[in-house]
Amino acid sequence: MTSAPPAPLETGVVSTRRGRPPAPSHFRPRRIAGVAALYGILAILILMPVALVVISAFTTTTPRPGNIDLTSLTLENFAAVFSPGALRAAGNSLLVGIGASIVALACGGFLAFVTARSNAPARRFLYFVGLVPMFLPSFVGALAWGLLGGPNAGLLNILARDLGLGQVINIYTLPGLIVVLGIYYAPYAFLLIHASFSLMNPDLEEAARVHGSTPAQVLRRVTFPLATPAILGSAILIFVLTVENFPVAQMIGSASGLDTLPTYIFRLMNSAPSRGNEAAAVAIALVIVVLVVTAIQRRIVSRRTFTTVAGKGLKLAKVDLGWFRVPALILGIVYFVVTTVLPLLALLFVAMHESPYVASVTGAFTSGRLNLDEFVDVLTDPTVQRATVNSVTVGVSAALIGTVLAFIVSYVVNRTKTPGRGGLGYISMIPLAVPAIVLGLGLLWTWLLIPLPVYGTLLVMVIAFVAAQMPQGYQGASSGILQIHADLEDSAVMHGASRTRAIWKVTAPLLRVPLTSTFLLLLMLSMRELTVPLFLFTTDTRLLSIIIFDDFENGILQSSAATSVLYCGLIFVLAYLARRFGADAPKGN
Incomplete structure (x- = not known):
């Protein structure tokens, strides 16, 4: 008489009771509710802004509080795409893209x-x-x-x-x-x-040299094609x-x-x-x-x-x-x-x-x-001081929230068996294909439409940056999670730890370096961003990038130049921190 084979362990859920197989993760309502909540967050952050841009292109009115008119459908807006101005702009964009790529x-x-x-x-x-x-x-x-x-x-x-x-x-x-x-x-x-x-594998180049190719031929036929x-x-x-x-x-x-x-x-x-x-x-x-x-x-x-x-x-x-x-x-x-x-x-x-x-x-x-009078004026200017505080506040907050959200989404996609988890990854990468000015336009309409008092506050800037930088955060978190074997975390669960405790005590410490690097990357991207907040800022929520751009547009070149120098100094400091605490941090055992 042969005994029945043991039930396989389900990744992400391990029962600690003897003789009782673990319940599959897709039968757990809490797991499904968690994934649904993530879909809801990403829908508001990413899908809704993109959808509002699409809706606006096919209607006669733009989204505004209390009104999305889906009855006035039209294709007349696309006449602007074929107008002389748009066609010239498209031709210039094509030349710019090709030329800049070559350079x-x-x-x-x-x-x-x-x-x-x-x-x-x-x-x-x-x-x-x-x-x-x-x-x-x-x-x-x-x-x-x-x-x-x-x-x-x-x-x-x-x-x-x-x-x-x-x-x-x-x-x-x-x-x-x-x-x-x-x-x-x-x-x-x-x-x-x-x-x-x-x-590159040097054996291929060596084989070409052995068969009589000159160094220039090796480069042309082997190195550059590879x-x-x-x-x-x-x-x-x-x-x-x-x-x-x-x-x-x-x-x-x-x-x-x-x-x-x-x-x-x-x-x-x-x-x-x-x-x-x-x-x-x-x-x-x-x-x-x-x-x-x-x-x-x-x-x-x-x-x-x-x-x-x-x-x-x-x-x-x-x-x-x-x-x-x-x-x-x-x-x-x-x-x-x-x-x-x-x-x-x-x-x-x-x-x-x-x-x-x-x-x-x-x-x-x-x-x-x-x-140095202009630098003194800039450093003592309340508007610049407020913009500096705003930039640091928004940058740190967006980087922190973005890193946490990206880790959660990446963990669900790469470590659980919850049905429908794969779609979270695809949605997270959408901003990579959506130009920043398009996303900024959609975010403006989204947060004018949603009945929450966030427009005109720094919170809407944070939300916008989290949405725009979700692809970088998701890729950074995923690269770290995929390098760590799931058995380490599952072992802690098998010894009685809850899944949350295992993540906190095992997975998170092992991901310290990649998550720190992701945080600092998002912080630097937030500090450099100009296009996304261009539609969202108000007098009280201007960032350093907006100050520089506004001064340039208004012809105040000395102030714009002085602020730019201080701005670059701040970014260089962040670059140093990224290398000091990210790339050069000890990797552990």
């Missing part, structure tokens, strides 16, 4: 190859050069290059006149917009391509990010009447009267462009296999650059000067100049026209 791939890909695979000198410094533009918000870079490259009052042109030369640069053009976006999004290409070059997923993936990512970028396009394009789709949407919303329904229709067109481009990238990559990482440790051979070693270092230094040194010097110079009008760059140093 970013050239800069980031070059630095990635030099630091990962070459024998160039000072590779550690060049690695730092590849990353540092991430800590200078792109709209601050656009502000700085506006100060440097303006056709009349740009500092580089003024300096050229001091030296007896003519105009050397005009940043307020389509090529200028492309270059500024490209150099400040190059770090995304650098990180992705550097990782790909670092993980990096195709990273190169193509970063190109698509940068294309999407630059196409949906609003502040840089507004700062550089507005001076020359150059519209992209995000700036066109913003102008529709701020026209008198507001053309919110048409803005929603154009927003949907922008979302469709993003989704189509992403689908094309996935289809191309899925056709081929690029797996090269083996289970053994392999050392990559360095490519001898020969005579190009020193020029490679010089090119890296030039990129560092263009993206970081010159912009920061321009911000400092304008902030320290005694007047907003600069007649001579060299004369300012020789005649003692530089001082």
Whole structure:
């Protein structure tokens, strides 16, 4: 007589009573209620804003308190999509996306190859050069290059006149917009391509060399083709990010009447009267462009296999650059000067100049026209002080709530068997495909519509940031949870601990480093964000990014420059904290 096999343990639920199999998790009402609650939270945070944008595009009225009119359906709003202004904006967006992707791939890909695979000198410094533009918000870079490259009052042109030369640069053009976006999004290409070059299996390259290929042929036929997923993936990512970028396009394009789709949407919303329904229709067109481009990238990559990482440790051979070693270092230094040194010097110079009008760059140093008065004014300005407190409050709160929510959602998706849990992951990733200006528009209508007194408070900013950064939080939490075996937690449950206690005492401590890194990432993203809160701020809830943008739009360049310097200093501090307590924190056993 054979005994019956023991009932399998259900992940997430273990009975401690002998002779009694655990109840399947999907039979537990509390589990189902918990998942339903998460769906409700994500629906309000993400689905409702997107749905309201869609509804607005197909109706004649925009959502407002106490009224969503679903009877006045129309397709007339989409006429705005095919208007001359929208078509010009779409064409500009396409050129900007393609051009900025090429510039970013050239800069980031070059630095990635030099630091990962070459024998160039000072590779550690060049690695730092590849990353540092991430800590200078792109709209601050656009502000700085506006100060440097303006056709009349740009500092580089003024300096050229001091030296007896003519105009050397005009940043307020389509090529200028492309270059500024490209150099400040190059770090995304650098990180992705550097990782790909670092993980390659050198046996494939060695086999090519053994069969007579020259170093150039090995790079062209083996190395670069194997990096195709990273190169193509970063190109698509940068294309999407630059196409949906609003502040840089507004700062550089507005001076020359150059519209992209995000700036066109913003102008529709701020026209008198507001053309919110048409803005929603154009927003949907922008979302469709993003989704189509992403689908094309996935289809191309899925056709081929690029797996090269083996289970053994392999050392990559360095490519001898020969005579190009020193020029490679010089090119890296030039990129560092263009993206970081010159912009920061321009911000400092304008902030320290005694007047907003600069007649001579060299004369300012020789005649003692530089001082720190503007920094004193900014530091003592109650509006800036309030905005600083608001930024830190919103950033810390959004990062904390976002990390906790992302952990809970990721845990439910990856560690439980509750029916329908997979949909939580898909909803969490939706903001990645929705441009920030579209999400901001939807969040405005959502919190005007919901009968809760949060609009006009910092709470609505926190909610908006949690929604916008849910993909980054979810991915960060998931990567940590998937690295920890479920048996560790289940063992605690089998020894009598409740599931909640096991998570608190076992799983959470093991996730300290990834969750800390996720928190600091969300904090930095919140501090840098401008587009999402643009529709939500009031006089009392302005953030530092809003202060900088408002001062620029109103022509108060000295104040905008001084605030930008302090803003960048704060972000650099956060970057240090991210490395100090995140990446460099002890990993444990």
